[in-house]
Amino acid sequence: MAFEGLADRLQGTIKKITGKGKVTEADVKEMTREVRLALLEADVNFKVVKDLIKRIKERAVGQEVMDSLTPGQQVIKVVKEELTELMGGEQSKIEVNNKPPTVIMMVGLQGAGKTTTTGKLANHLRKQHNRKPLLVAADVYRPAAIDQLQTLGKQLDLPVFSKGTEANPVDIANEAIKQAKEDHQDYVIIDTAGRLHVDENLMGELQQIKSDVNPSEILLVVDSMTGQDAVNVAESFDEQLDISGVVLTKLDGDTRGGAALSIRAVTGKPIKFAGMGEKLDQLEAFHPDRMASRILGMGDVFSLIEKAEAEVDEEKAKEMQNKMKSMSFTFEDFLEQMDQVKNMGPIDELMNMMPGSGKMKGMKNMQVDDKQLSHVEAIIQSMTKKERVEPSVINASRKKRIAQGSGTSVAQVNRLLKQFEEMKKMMKQMTNQKKGKKGGMNFPFM
């Protein structure tokens, strides 16, 4: 990553003020300067940063330092709480119209990812509600935009309404709704052309569509890499269309995504979904708290603990720890663990959060590829129940079968088996070390 995380930035400052019982004004001033830089580097709009810093200062000065935290961490805590509050709660529901169809309009700048998101959202709605949404190709300007939506429709086996590039987008939308009513469709998603927020003609076209089809949702699709201009874009679209929510795309990249904060601050509208990859099932509910950590680049144990607490089911984790101690940890458990880890976000982000991982030799340049993880997953999934519980039964011919079934090689299967054994040993050592320490982290693999 190109930027230092906030934790790195704050390290020096934190050292100076450790051991104090109260957070003083001078401490806060020094800390907030670093926080300000971190936020600006993350592309949070400077006006938003200004307001935020002001509130943080007011709240942090004079606070008693909690036993479990250093004054530095105390300030981070305040910062994170402020950020999380600004980001709002989780809200990934699509507003459903009482009288079908429910109409959703996708709007945004060029290249934000509207068409791809249209496909992903349709897929999501079908999975959740078992309904087949109608996709409407209203982008008549970009060459082959209609082809793109039709291809997605084919891949998803969903109907696509289009009238070619000669028709007027407002007419297309109207006719699509008419047809949807006749066909008793429950959902209609209108993919509109990308446009600049300052393009009066094209913004007028969107207003016309809005007033004609009366959508339940107008989702603004925003590229998570957007810089300071995010506020102008979001403000304009919201003023002219009164959007109902935001979809943040390309979050699987390495951007800090400060735009998310800017958009929330100027529109107050919820960010409903996040695009996490190029595949059609990679649309996820948006987690404001995780986003807050990401924007801050908080590479510290503190946030990792929080993450772990939030994601890992307490009881399951205990059960898991016992298993590790007794060496009865199986590939089944391993799969489950992997799922939980994956739920926490991109794996390289997680690696960055591990204490000291930035300094550990070899770790710095280590690139953890999510693809490698999916190989591991495939290998385990190609094992029989028995093999997963009792890996020792895996002989040469079983290995061959597993490799074939998972599309990997015997060498890869061997490597995983060896790593798994070593891991088990290591886990045992680790859990034994932890004995006696109270409140150890309930997070295996560390």
Place this chain on the structure above:
Amino acid sequence: MSFFKKLKDKINTQTDQASEKFKDGLTKTRDSFTTKMNDLVAQYRTVDEEFFEELEEILISADVGVQTVMDLIEELEMEVKRQNIKDTEKVKEVISEKLVDIYYNEDEESIEELNLVENDLSIILVVGVNGVGKTTSIGKLAHQLKQDGKKVMLAAGDTFRAGAIDQLSVWGERAGVDVIKHSEGSDPAAVIYDGIKAAKSRGADVLLCDTAGRLQNKVNLMKELSKVKKVIEREVPDAPHETLLVLDATTGQNAMSQAKIFKEATDVSGIVLTKLDGTARGGIVLAIRNELGIPVKYVGLGEQVNDLQQFNAHQFVYGLFGDLMVEHNEDDS
């Protein structure tokens, strides 16, 4: 002669239509920046800490980048001390001068021409993250190169995104140039290979190679891109003659990460900065030029075929700070 006069003279010698277009496209960018600067100067009579803080914010709002801004402010503070400047009006010129310094040295050419070979095939590889406008830029570039009398061909190397091949084909038709394509999902390196073969046998002057958008942290996809480049290198010595990274002007600090990693993978030789006709300022190109030495070669100023313009550093600076300069020239007289 004052710094501004020199700059203005340089621009006055370039009074073609393109120059006007360039300025028009940057109007919004310029307006907001200059307005803010003037407000700042009007608001503060003396150059003090608060003044610099405000200035810092104005620069950051143009996505210039935190580190660049910090360095710049530091330099300015020293300069102001050295020259004992107290009047905020005077500090304006120093600011603009420093900003220009970041982008180019005065003796440098203000236009970076495309590196094309005479009487032989030139290959241009176009790369970038998703949605920045690679295919559109290629379409526009193809049109312009053809207008210049070159025989142009396109290779549809984005075999991943739905509709990408169709999109390039439409541009090919518009520009009246041939497009070499395979079906969706095929190996991009193979498409490029076939593109080179076809370009050679049909005697093309320029082959523009489209690639799928990819986020720079996707290790495998970046490897795929390196492979595409190797295929080109193997088939034509000295090729690709240009590797253009397309950047979206609305992108913030992540653009630096894009430039760094794409440079590692494909040895980027120039930047196409798109979508500069909105309110975004694309200030990050200053930092990219400064840190990585990659020049901007083209800017996208609108949806029309002719809206892709050669980047002119003088004009870019003029676009950003033009009004300041005019005022200064009036002061001089």
